[in-house]
Amino acid sequence: MKKLLISTLLLTGSLFAQSAQEIIQDNGCLACHAVASKKAAPAFAGIGRRNKRFEGANAKEVIMASIKNGSQGKYPRFSDSAMPAFANLTQEQLSTVADYILSQSSKARGMGKGGGMGRGQGMGMGMGGGM
Template sequence: MNLVKRMMQLACAAQFCLVGMAGAAPLSITLPAETAAFKPSSLPGYPLAQQKCSTCHSADYINYQPPGMSLAQWTGEASKMQHVYGAPISDQDVTIIGAYLATTYGSAKASDADVQAASNPVPAATVAKAEPMTLLQNNGCLACHAVDHKVVGPAYHDVAAKYASDPQAQAKVIASIQQGGSGKWGEIPMPPFAQLSPEELQGLASFILHQ
């Protein structure tokens, strides 16, 4: 009998704890600021990695890979990000980023012929003008933004509303895309998109400001 009574007491205590937890305020967690950075390089893969790799993970992820990896191995890692994890990078991006990673984190040298060839691929004879939505998808913008609702960053509709009466709106939005930064819409940083051409920047800013 005493055992049954004790079990009932424990059950009541557990219910009391659950009720107390249900009424408690949500737990707020503040993550530390990002301090990791990609190693600087004069290769074109450096700004490209800053722009596109940091969309999905910290630069610290690179340091977790085995040391001394070759150009083929680093290019394979970049290709895996594209095909397995859906990273917003093209086949050409994979080649250029792989060359940068192999020289700054692996065993390759910037003067190697295969690194030079990978870093400076022959441009296609005809490059079609990309539509704004295609640019947004290819550069991973839609992982953090949407047209009509907040995701990680602000909705494009809200950005357009903020700058609706600002005569410098186009220039300010272009600068934000090109340079990245944080503080305008929260503490989560936006990576720089320095690889975009002036025409692409103009097209994206115009698209955003007309939402």
């Protein structure tokens, strides 16, 4: 019986692996975040999309570090709010949540041309607004 249990653990990775939704619920993430709409913090879909766009192959690691260490100032519309560190989460939990966030990127608004990810660098003068 012990051999069967050990074999099962090795094959499945863990008998008690949590889903991303369970980790998110257990840690109160939904108090500030939503999946596809803004609350007090950016939506998971927007976080996934932004990190895929600007961090590329490092997107998952960047998200995991932000969750573990906390974050502030990464998203201009939320510059007045800070995300606390969740250093209590295991690497497996961080990885599970980061994968979930990245998987939500297709739900982000503005997926058309431009996608609203500009840096706000324009002069705001329009077609005939020169001096």
